[in-house]
Amino acid sequence: MADRKQHFFARLIQMSMKQSYALKASFWMRLVFMIVSDLIMMIGWYVMFESFQTINGWNFNDFMFMSGLNISAFSIWTLFFRGAGIRMSQWIQNGEFDYFLLSPQNVLFHASCCVSEPSGWGDFVAGIGLMIASGLITVSTFGIVVILFICAVLCFLSVNFFLTAINFYFKNTVDLTERLFYVFFSICGYPGSIYTDWAKILLITIFPAGLISILPIEVLKNTQGFTLLYLSGASITLFFGSILFFYRGLKKYESGNRTILRG
Amino acid sequence: MQDEVILVDGLSKSFYYSKGLFCKGKVRTDAVKNLSFSVHAGECVAFIGPNGAGKSTTVKLLTSVLYPTSGTALVGGLNPWENRRDLARRIGVVFGQRSQLWYHLPVRDSVFLLAAAYDIPDCIAQKKWHELSEVLDIGKLWLVPVKQLSLGQRMRCEIAASLLHEPSILFLDEPTIGLDVEAKRILRDFLKKEATENKTTILLTSHDTEDIEKVCQRVILINQGTKMLDTSVQQLKTDFLSKKYVRLFKNNGDCECFAIETKNKSVQSFLKQTNLNEITDITIENPPLEEIIRTLYISGERHA
Structure with a gap:
């Protein structure tokens, strides 16, 4: 039975990608421009680090790794789970979620995996490239980096699931939840060392951008076992918590009658 | 006794909307009210x-x-809201x-x-x-x-x-x-x-x-x-046929259509009063189902 489910989701992801590649010129343009955009951003930060050398103990390599982790985890969401977030929020708000409820598959993952954003490949290449270029991936840290990557992906998914589910509980919140997600993503893009005291506590608990931007570098630089344990536990808790929150909200779903087509 | 594949009992669904930005409370709209029916297999x-x-x-x-506000239903022997994927x-x-x-x-x-x-x-x-x-x-x-x-x-x-x-x-x-x-x-x-x-x-x-x-x-x-x-x-x-449409085709090519309210007058008595010498053909039709349903809608709305 488990194999069959994997089969469905493998095919679903394949189809959502195929649909996104239907316009080939657009696909290549978005991929290339995403890499260029990520590199331009890094040039800006390089100039900054050239002037200040370190920011609260972080050097440019630390920042490169953090950005690479952030961008590559983000790319997993855009490539495989792009339905979660703004698209799903719109479906919920407009009452267009019926199709997923009528399918004998997991509603949340079905809706999440049916959209793929081709620019994600650009982010993925740039993100992995940055992590390698940072020099922080070695044979001894490789296993930890994989765990950090999985945790970062779980965080992005959790935040998206959570923000999407808000649309079940409150009406007309698509713009708000979209903005909140980009605030989260923006915070993840700054060097984690700038956040101290209460801001740091806030970011590793309630608004968990710090699980991507602060803790991974602390784990790598100081080889902190407890921090890695906290990070893994928090990411998993957040992930399952967001799924629970989503399914509770689903009971409040109100279907609509707009004429719609798939894709 | 045929199997009942859809069994609906007292099903209700209400939607709630805010009265306004500065108003307390919500407006309730009852989309489905205490609906009960069953459907047999086939x-x-x-x-x-x-x-x-x-x-x-x-x-x-x-x-x-959708989840109901109240009531129960069985579709194919399953509760739709507890067995979504099986259903x-x-x-x-x-x-x-x-x-x-x-x-x-x-x-x-x-x-x-x-x-x-x-x-x-x-x-x-x-x-x-x-x-x-x-x-x-x-x-x-x-x-x-x-x-x-x-x-x-x-x-x-x-x-x-x-x-x-x-x-x-x-x-x-x-x-x-x-x-x-x-x-x-x-x-x-x-x-x-x-x-x-x-x-x-x-x-x-x-x-x-x-x-x-x-x-x-x-x-x-x-x-x-x-x-x-x-x-x-x-x-x-x-049950709801209260009318007959009678079409009279005349010698000169004209056609006249009459709606006969059958509870007031039979078609037979109508034809007796008509000068049949000028008539080449007669058709008697029931009103289309559409008209019956339209009448039901209107009477239903008045009743509601």
């Missing part, structure tokens, strides 16, 4: 009512899309205004995805699609991107896609909306065949009375969320 039931009557809401409640394997649903086919991709891709969703091997799905495509005349559309299909072609593909997993219960919400005469005919013939040959239970909502006449044996009329009438299509015609 039965074709038309679920009719004016716009906003609660037809689509009822279908969505029975297909687990999805037993029912087929077609919403006239919604598509389950992927817009930019060929029909084939959507069929294989649906096959995967229902754990059907590709070869069996393709064989089933081939069978359905012969009846629905969609054989040539296998490799055509959905965006290039006409509305009628798309709707026939939607029906075929809903039947891929051979559901025993089929919910159709306005399946003939926007279709041309030929596409409607193909669909109706197909649904009738599906019900008689495969014993598929069909619950159909439609504003097109021909759908009801050609496909269904029974009619449930609802208005403002409440059941107003539950009878057979034949009984509906017998």
